Amino acid sequence: MYSEKSLLSETATLKNAIDQADAIIIGAGSGLSAAAGLSYDNPTIFKIWFPGYHEHYGIRTINEAELYQFPTLEEHHAYWTRHIASIRYNRAIGKLYLDLYRIIKNKPYFILTTNTDGQFQKAGFDLKKICTPQGDLAFFQCSKPCNDELYPNNQMIQKLLASLGPHDFSVKPEHIPRCPNCGNPLIPNIRRDNAFVEKPWMAKYQNLIDLINAHQGKNILLLELGVGINTPGIIRYPFEHLTLQRNNTYLIRINLKTDNLSLLANSNKAAIIQADIGPLLEELAKEY
């Protein structure tokens, strides 16, 4: 059973919950990306990382770019090539992910994240234990889609990037990657509309269920990191329901912004830590 530790400091609260846990399920949202230095809402970051796109298209942030309907397929691929190269492949590992790995690695764990940037994998977390139901920038899928395949895109992206001049807003038509099965263009495996291929990600939920089943009667810590309210059905609500329904389950919600525990307001099974995640994990990692 989890004991109540209401008067300890934030780091001690977190350490206590982690040390008592037999397994840890991490839920991570865009707030964790922002804490690691990549804010999808920040116009300055967008201008630095994607020069010319604001002037050319009026796009202000990465969030806007992800939803932007480029006028042609060639322009779509030029932007997404740069997006995937910058965010998925060329970006260094955020220190907080390394700290988190150091803290968690010796416990059974599972990671559920809406982030598509692959930082957990880069930090050393096992890909089999990472589920990204909103997609992963490391993969293309058929645009139709004619199948549920995910195509690793690292080599294709490097080739496309090499073909782009610094002022090109379009790739050449012959460079657009094509589905090996039906010949339609390949597109990033990112949830934007009904064409999203989600089956491989849904299959990974079984690993999460297996982890929970393997720890019957034991302590499970749900660690929610920077999860906002845009898509609460993916992490926020399932975590709250699991906490309510399962014994020996404790939820810690860490967020920079003021937050609430709607379902768990009067429960002793959950705590909110309002803090900057990076410094908090850095402090905690010193103890592991």
Ligand SMILES: [Zn+2]
């Ligand atoms: Zn196809």
